[in-house]
Amino acid sequence: MRARLSxxxxxAEVSEATVSRVLNDRPGVAPETRQAVLxxxxxLGYERxxxxxxxxxxxVGLVVPELENxxxxxxxxxxxxxxxxxxxxxxxxxQTAGGVTEDEYVEMLxxxxxxxxxxxxxxxxxxxxxxxxxxxxxxxxxPIVMINGYAPGIAAPxxxxxxxxxxxxxxxxxxxxxxxxxxxxxxPDRFVPVQRKVAGWRAAMTRLSGLPAAELDSLAELTLFxxxxxEAAAGRLLERGxxxxxCGSDLMALGAIRAARQRGLSVPADLSVVGYDDSPLMxxxxxxxxxxxxxxxxxxxxxxxxLVDEINGHAAPHSEYSFRPELVVRGSTAVAGATAxxxxxxxxxxxPPAVVVPA
Amino acid sequence: MRARLSxxxxxAEVSEATVSRVLNDRPGVAPETRQAVLxxxxxLGYERxxxxxxxxxxxVGLVVPELENxxxxxxxxxxxxxxxxxxxxxxxxxQTAGGVTEDEYVEMLxxxxxxxxxxxxxxxxxxxxxxxxxxxxxxxxxPIVMINGYAPGIAAPxxxxxxxxxxxxxxxxxxxxxxxxxxxxxxPDRFVPVQRKVAGWRAAMTRLSGLPAAELDSLAELTLFxxxxxEAAAGRLLERGxxxxxCGSDLMALGAIRAARQRGLSVPADLSVVGYDDSPLMxxxxxxxxxxxxxxxxxxxxxxxxLVDEINGHAAPHSEYSFRPELVVRGSTAVAGATAxxxxxxxxxxxPPAVVVPA
DNA sequence: GGGAATCCTGAAAGTTCTTGCCAACCGGCG
DNA sequence: CGCCGGTTGGCAAGAACTTTCAGGATTCCC
Numbered sequence: 001m002r003a004r005l006s007x008x009x010x011x012a013e014v015s016e017a018t019v020s021r022v023l024n025d026r027p028g029v030a031p032e033t034r035q036a037v038l039x040x041x042x043x044l045g046y047e048r049x050x051x052x053x054x055x056x057x058x059x060v061g062l063v064v065p066e067l068e069n070x071x072x073x074x075x076x077x078x079x080x081x082x083x084x085x086x087x088x089x090x091x092x093x094x095q096t097a098g099g100v101t102e103d104e105y106v107e108m109l110x111x112x113x114x115x116x117x118x119x120x121x122x123x124x125x126x127x128x129x130x131x132x133x134x135x136x137x138x139x140x141x142x143p144i145v146m147i148n149g150y151a152p153g154i155a156a157p158x159x160x161x162x163x164x165x166x167x168x169x170x171x172x173x174x175x176x177x178x179x180x181x182x183x184x185x186x187x188p189d190r191f192v193p194v195q196r197k198v199a200g201w202r203a204a205m206t207r208l209s210g211l212p213a214a215e216l217d218s219l220a221e222l223t224l225f226x227x228x229x230x231e232a233a234a235g236r237l238l239e240r241g242x243x244x245x246x247c248g249s250d251l252m253a254l255g256a257i258r259a260a261r262q263r264g265l266s267v268p269a270d271l272s273v274v275g276y277d278d279s280p281l282m283x284x285x286x287x288x289x290x291x292x293x294x295x296x297x298x299x300x301x302x303x304x305x306x307l308v309d310e311i312n313g314h315a316a317p318h319s320e321y322s323f324r325p326e327l328v329v330r331g332s333t334a335v336a337g338a339t340a341x342x343x344x345x346x347x348x349x350x351x352p353p354a355v356v357v358p359a
Numbered sequence: 360m361r362a363r364l365s366x367x368x369x370x371a372e373v374s375e376a377t378v379s380r381v382l383n384d385r386p387g388v389a390p391e392t393r394q395a396v397l398x399x400x401x402x403l404g405y406e407r408x409x410x411x412x413x414x415x416x417x418x419v420g421l422v423v424p425e426l427e428n429x430x431x432x433x434x435x436x437x438x439x440x441x442x443x444x445x446x447x448x449x450x451x452x453x454q455t456a457g458g459v460t461e462d463e464y465v466e467m468l469x470x471x472x473x474x475x476x477x478x479x480x481x482x483x484x485x486x487x488x489x490x491x492x493x494x495x496x497x498x499x500x501x502p503i504v505m506i507n508g509y510a511p512g513i514a515a516p517x518x519x520x521x522x523x524x525x526x527x528x529x530x531x532x533x534x535x536x537x538x539x540x541x542x543x544x545x546x547p548d549r550f551v552p553v554q555r556k557v558a559g560w561r562a563a564m565t566r567l568s569g570l571p572a573a574e575l576d577s578l579a580e581l582t583l584f585x586x587x588x589x590e591a592a593a594g595r596l597l598e599r600g601x602x603x604x605x606c607g608s609d610l611m612a613l614g615a616i617r618a619a620r621q622r623g624l625s626v627p628a629d630l631s632v633v634g635y636d637d638s639p640l641m642x643x644x645x646x647x648x649x650x651x652x653x654x655x656x657x658x659x660x661x662x663x664x665x666l667v668d669e670i671n672g673h674a675a676p677h678s679e680y681s682f683r684p685e686l687v688v689r690g691s692t693a694v695a696g697a698t699a700x701x702x703x704x705x706x707x708x709x710x711p712p713a714v715v716v717p718a
Numbered sequence: 719g720g721g722a723a724t725c726c727t728g729a730a731a732g733t734t735c736t737t738g739c740c741a742a743c744c745g746g747c748g
Numbered sequence: 749c750g751c752c753g754g755t756t757g758g759c760a761a762g763a764a765c766t767t768t769c770a771g772g773a774t775t776c777c778c
Contacts, residue, residue: 077453
């Protein structure tokens with residue numbers, strides 16, 4: 001049996017009339033009385049009308065694919081604090097293997113009446129996915145913003161790091177160190193950022209490495225994201241004689257370093273590795289990872305600003321904001337052909353400060 | 360003016376009686392008619408009662424303090440997938456500096472009618488916080504489970520890693536390597552896990568190190584969580600001649616290693632460092648970090664199982680489930696007095712497999 | 719200290735919603 | 749064709765909720 005007004009009135013020691021006033025958010029009730037009624041409401045498990053729920057507006061969904069790659073917690077953290085500064089309450093939704101899918105999360109967020117949704121590396125980055133889901137959201141209308149990925153025909157702001165440029169800069173860095181056989185390790189081909197990195201790598205290799213185009217195909221390994229994928233792919237590429245590797249994520253780069261070590265090779269003396277993301281802790285790895293930094297904070301601020309503008313009715317430009325990656329030179333890249341242990345006696349001494357080379 | 364039953368009946372082209380039947384979820388209404396009424400409800404913006412909202416049940420809040428320390432994403436990921444397997448939809452809430460507080464998140468979760476809440480390292484671990492908030496939740500009643508922290512007088516299941524044991528094992532490991540002046544670096548004193556680590560460290564030091572009790576006080580540094588806190592504290596302890604350090608988190612351990620390097624010391628030759636958590640990527644750090652592993656998966660499963668039991672009305676024991684930490688020996692600890700570069704020529708070769716020493 | 723204005727509250731009157739009953743309608747089936 | 753089960757509308761009684769109105773408390777001003 002559901003609680004009735006009379007029950008609540010009894011619990012709060014007021015009259016039914018007062019309870020009714022509180023429930024309908026009408027004036028003429030003292031704040032303490034109002035609070036007492038609300039408390040009684042909760043005690044008896046009475047369902048509050050929506051208007052009494054604080055900030056039911058101001059909720060923003062944040063959908064990220066996973067938390068294992070530290071770049072995603074990093075994005076989540078920055079976006080959340082930026083949203084909070086704008087007065088919105090973030091609701092973080094992360095997919096898990098065999099768990100809740102992006103669509104299910106979106107449905108839940110719609111039920112919860114969110115004001116907008118930020119997608120980080122979601123299905124919008126997957127060319128094999130149907131993007132009608134996003135058009136449906138925009139049509140409701142519900143403001144959405146996409147980070148790292150692009151799909152044509154979706155009238156929403158896109159915020160991306162320039163993957164193509166990142167791959168080109170990584171290749172250029174390795175070429176400048178004397179490398180020529182430079183492999184690429186990244187994720188499955190259906191993802192937009194992967195395609196862009198492949199394009200950038202291929203363009204830079206064609207321009208700078210002097211390798212014949214036919215040979216390039218054998219130096220690109222598209223594998224699973226994560227340490228293990230990088231490890232497996234690096235193993236295959238090392239057999240093809242690469243001395244430099246451009247990786248699509250820092251985790252893949254760590255996997256590649258592990259693969260090299262397992263073959264008795266030293267990084268960076270025998271193999272130079274460039275990561276991608278500059279996710280947290282990469283300065284503490286062995287060796288400290290040279291990587292392409294995504295400007296996470298700037299991207300988060302841009303995404304939140306665009307979303308807030310849309311929420312407030314000021315349509316943001318529905319184009320792609322492209323952010324420049326920075327090359328962060330640490331210890332995983334070195335001049336090609338340097339011998340292990342010669343002038344690099346391990347990294348026992350204080351690590352040299354990272355050199356940041358803006359694009 | 361709010362929509363009335365008669366308006367909805369008109370919109371759906373049915374009678375008021377039918378609308379009333381649908382609203383109260385009573386039998387005797389054809390599925391198509393029911394759907395038509397629900398549609399009319401949404402068209403007119405009538406607020407549906409909770410029971411008609413899709414999957415409003417099955418939502419579980421997951422409150423974590425931050426995402427910067429990788430142990431928290433790790434917990435979140437495992438708990439989320441465990442919850443998903445039990446048919447619950449996790450809602451992850453992370454606090455951010457200057458952003459949403461734990462209480463605000465809890466209030467939002469209550470509004471969203473969650474079935475339960477999991478707190479990871481929340482205010483329940485803070486002895487300076489008022490724990491009435493948790494008693495109020497339990498009184499609603501709402502099932503809650505706490506991870507890593509304990510507060511007496513809260514009738515909820517607690518799931519913790521045995522901090523005291525972890526600190527003792529870490530000290531024992533360092534003592535076995537010949538260290539005697541072993542410092543402790545951990546967070547502010549008001550947190551339960553900190554107090555327990557201090558107690559464990561003190562007990563083990565008294566038993567094993569031979570140092571006078573009076574001297575111990577100067578070897579414990581309570582500082583801020585995070586890399587910078589560890590760095591600062593390690594600097595102070597190095598001046599007091601420690602050769603081994605037990606740290607309250609992996610991030611602090613990384614900070615401690617950085618502090619040692621900045622003073623020209625080598626880890627582990629001049630200073631051995633033990634972390635805590637075995638958060639992801641710690642096998643890739645320089646040097647690979649010796650650390651006390653929290654059994655994250657086991658703890659998550661236990662916490663979720665307890666919560667699901669409570670949600671289903673089978674009260675779980677309201678005591679503390681204490682999980683044993685494991686010592687994971689990697690490269691940041693070595694025999695005391697070993698000279699830099701002598702028998703440890705850097706870690707250029709494949710890292711030896713980590714040795715896991717269960718408690 | 720008194721009086722008036724204001725705010726808050728409860729009783730009662732008024733409105734909306736729920737429920738039970740029954741008849742009407744519809745389609746399937748013997 | 750007529751029976752039958754399921755569905756729906758009409759109606760009315762009554763329950764639940766809202767609003768009105770007047771009384772009581774508080775405060776402020778003189």
